[in-house]
Amino acid sequence: MAPSRDSNARPDxxxxxxxxxxxxxxxxxxxEQVLGNRKHANDVFDILEYLQADxxxxxxxxxxxxxxxxxxxxxxxxxxxGPLPKEDRILTDNYSAEDKYKMWMRHRYxxxxxxxxxxxxxxxFQVKESALCALMAFVEMEGRFPLVVVDWDEHYNFPRELLxxxxxxxxxxxxxxxxxxxxxxxxxxxxDVRFYVMGxxxxxxxxxxxxxxxxVLPVYQNNVFTLLxxxxxxxxEADLTNFMVKQEAKHEDWKAAKLKEHRRVFDRVWxxxxxxxxxxxxxxxxxxxxxxxxxxHMSKPTxxxxxxxxxxxxxxxxxLLALNGLFVLIHQHNLDYPDFYKKLYNLLEPSIFHxxxxxxxxxxxxxxxxxxxxxxxxVAAFAKRLSRLALTAPPxxxxxxxxxxxxxxxxxxxxxxxxxxxxxxxxxREDPYIMEEEDPAQCHALESSLWELQALQKHYHPDVxxxxxxxxxxxxxxxxxxxxxxxxxxYEMFEKELKSKWQSVPLxxxxxxxxxxxxxxxxxxxxxxx
Numbered sequence: 001m002a003p004s005r006d007s008n009a010r011p012d013x014x015x016x017x018x019x020x021x022x023x024x025x026x027x028x029x030x031x032e033q034v035l036g037n038r039k040h041a042n043d044v045f046d047i048l049e050y051l052q053a054d055x056x057x058x059x060x061x062x063x064x065x066x067x068x069x070x071x072x073x074x075x076x077x078x079x080x081x082g083p084l085p086k087e088d089r090i091l092t093d094n095y096s097a098e099d100k101y102k103m104w105m106r107h108r109y110x111x112x113x114x115x116x117x118x119x120x121x122x123x124x125f126q127v128k129e130s131a132l133c134a135l136m137a138f139v140e141m142e143g144r145f146p147l148v149v150v151d152w153d154e155h156y157n158f159p160r161e162l163l164x165x166x167x168x169x170x171x172x173x174x175x176x177x178x179x180x181x182x183x184x185x186x187x188x189x190x191x192d193v194r195f196y197v198m199g200x201x202x203x204x205x206x207x208x209x210x211x212x213x214x215x216v217l218p219v220y221q222n223n224v225f226t227l228l229x230x231x232x233x234x235x236x237e238a239d240l241t242n243f244m245v246k247q248e249a250k251h252e253d254w255k256a257a258k259l260k261e262h263r264r265v266f267d268r269v270w271x272x273x274x275x276x277x278x279x280x281x282x283x284x285x286x287x288x289x290x291x292x293x294x295x296x297h298m299s300k301p302t303x304x305x306x307x308x309x310x311x312x313x314x315x316x317x318x319x320l321l322a323l324n325g326l327f328v329l330i331h332q333h334n335l336d337y338p339d340f341y342k343k344l345y346n347l348l349e350p351s352i353f354h355x356x357x358x359x360x361x362x363x364x365x366x367x368x369x370x371x372x373x374x375x376x377x378x379v380a381a382f383a384k385r386l387s388r389l390a391l392t393a394p395p396x397x398x399x400x401x402x403x404x405x406x407x408x409x410x411x412x413x414x415x416x417x418x419x420x421x422x423x424x425x426x427x428x429r430e431d432p433y434i435m436e437e438e439d440p441a442q443c444h445a446l447e448s449s450l451w452e453l454q455a456l457q458k459h460y461h462p463d464v465x466x467x468x469x470x471x472x473x474x475x476x477x478x479x480x481x482x483x484x485x486x487x488x489x490x491y492e493m494f495e496k497e498l499k500s501k502w503q504s505v506p507l508x509x510x511x512x513x514x515x516x517x518x519x520x521x522x523x524x525x526x527x528x529x530x
Contacts, residue, residue, distance in 0.1 A: 023050070023058050031065040035072055038101060044069075044108050051115045056124045063119065063127070066112050067134035073105060074141040080106040081147055106147070113138060113162065120169040120180070128180050135166050136187050143245030158245050158256070160196055167200040170227060173208065173220040181223065185230045190244040194231055195256040198265045201227065202272050209276045218279045225285060228273060233262045233297040263299040270294055274307045280318065283311050287321035291328050301333050312343060319347055320361040327368055341378055344368060345440045348385050353397040362400060369408060376414040381440030383408045383415060384433050387452040395461045402453065402467040403480035410479055418450045419471045 030047050033040035047069070050062035073079055080102035085093065090103045119131035142159035170177050170184060188194045205224060208217070234240055237259040247254055255261040274286065286294075295301045304325065311322040323344060329335040344365065352358065369382060383405050390401050409415045433448040456468035 023053075023055075024061050027058075027061050027065045031069045034069055041101070041105065044105075048108070048112060048115065051112075051119065056127055059119065059122070059124075059127050060130045063116060063130040063134050066116065067130075067137050070109050070112060071137055071141045073109070074138075074145045074147075077145065078102060078105055079109055079147060083148075084110075113165075117165055117169055120166075121172070121175065125179060129183055132166070132180060132183060135162070136184075139163050139166070139193075140244050157247070158192055158196065163193065163196055164200045167197055167227075168204060171201070171204050171208075171220065171223050173217060176219055177223045178226045181226045181230065184227070187244070188230055190242055191234075191240045191262075192243045192245055192256040195262055195265060197227070198231060198262075198269045202265070202269050205269075205272050205276075216277055216279050218282075221273075221276075221278060221282055224273055225282060228269065229285075229289060229293065231266070231269075232293065233266050234259065260299070263297065267298050267300060267303065270298070271303055274304075280314070283314065283318045284321060287311060287318065287325065290321075290325045295325065295328055302329060302335055305329060305335065305337075316351075317355050317357050319343075320352075320355065320357050320364075323347070323368075324360075324364050327364065341368070341374075342439060345378075345381060345385065346438050348382070348389060350389060350392055352389070353393045358397070362404065366404065366407070370411070372411060374412070376412060377446050378440050379408055379412045380415050380418060381443050381445040383418060383450065384443070384445035384448055385435070387450045388433070388435055390456060391452050395459075395464055398456070398459070398461075398464045399467065402456070402464070402470070405450070405453070406470060406475055407479045410475055410477065415446075416475075417446070418448065419453070 027047060027050055030040070030043040034043050034047070047062055047065055050058050051066070053059050053062065070079075078101075080099065084106055085103060087104070087107050090100050095103065113135070116131045116134055119127055120135075122128055122131070139159050139162050142162060143157060146157040146159070148157075170181055188197065201224060208220060240257055240259060240262070243256070247257075278286070290304075295304065298304070308322050308325045308329070312319045312326070323340075326335075326337060326340060330337050330340060347361075352361065355361070369379065386401060386405050390398055390405075393401060409419065431448055431451070432444040434443045437443040450471070453468050453471050457465050457472075459465045459468065
């Protein structure tokens, strides 16, 4: 009968430490023996067995040992080169002892690669990271010492299949791989790795998304976006110098060394990803980086018009972000989009002051409306609609909104009639402006006045009232700088008021000396006001 063990007894850490040292020593010694003498080749089985160990430290140690061991075998030429026969044929067919050893060891290498690929799905990140680094080391070594007969085609001797397997593991459908993908980012600095990764993403997205038809796969699509967002294409051909695998010949014919091929694949990978329905939060992530990280690297940016139009039709913050990309296509690529300002006008709703991207939207709107060639009716429509929205806007938004409206009038002197026309407070009449009209050309804004700004002169917040009073006198030609006001929050306004120094306010009555006003009263003795 086995001796019972006290459940409250403390574990023997000395045995744990000795066990940890023992497996590390065992793995290291076996790897050295495999490399040192072919008589110990069977020790590779013991090392591969550690890849399936329960202890995280043992797995990491085994992965690192396999990395070192097989990289050395690749460099020494101890792995068979060419089509690999099945393992059961190695002993029966007439091969030399040298070829038999190399074939056998090549099978062990294939087993190691497969097990290491499986470890990318391990629950421990340290194991994932070690497995990823080992696999990329194998990619580099297979590029330098190919295991297949080089046919000098367009891909040369780059180990595409191994890298493709790594990418497929990173693009998991069930597990968020963002952290591991961020670790993979350093390998995307290599021109050849980046080129082939983009091609693998194109094939993988088509295979996975076509199988799921119209379904949205948040985890998978987030993994794809995380990987894509780490990819950028150099701006000049001369910048394509950092290759993981150095080609010895015919380098000028290698597609991975041509900038136009990089741009072509970059176009295809983003178009292939964005043509499918995305989760709503994914649209925001894409659009936030769209004008900086995607459009500048595309050879044909106008191909993105369908995506931007579809994103705008979703509404809300997504529409706000889509406008930036549309404006870039209009301004820099001569895209004809006649409804742009109409769409921008219809985004002006009360909710615009409460969305996360308010500052970005008004920064862009200020840019969109900066042209002096815009028709007067359009500028008047924007000024009037913003003035109407100002009646219910919070004070932080008003501090930015009123100077914004004044800047519109400064840029377009023909709109000064909106502040010089008699207001409804002076001459009672019906406002001809139609707030519900979606077409700025039909809302009759130019026939109205900005009486809303006059109403805001009685606002409870002194900064708002002061800003609204600026229309009572001639507006200076110098525009107000609204960049510092875009990010102002309610908290900052409170902090500013708390830090300001207040002078004592004179009163018209004498302060009370007691509760009931009689000297010496009992309540006054216990509840003195002084």
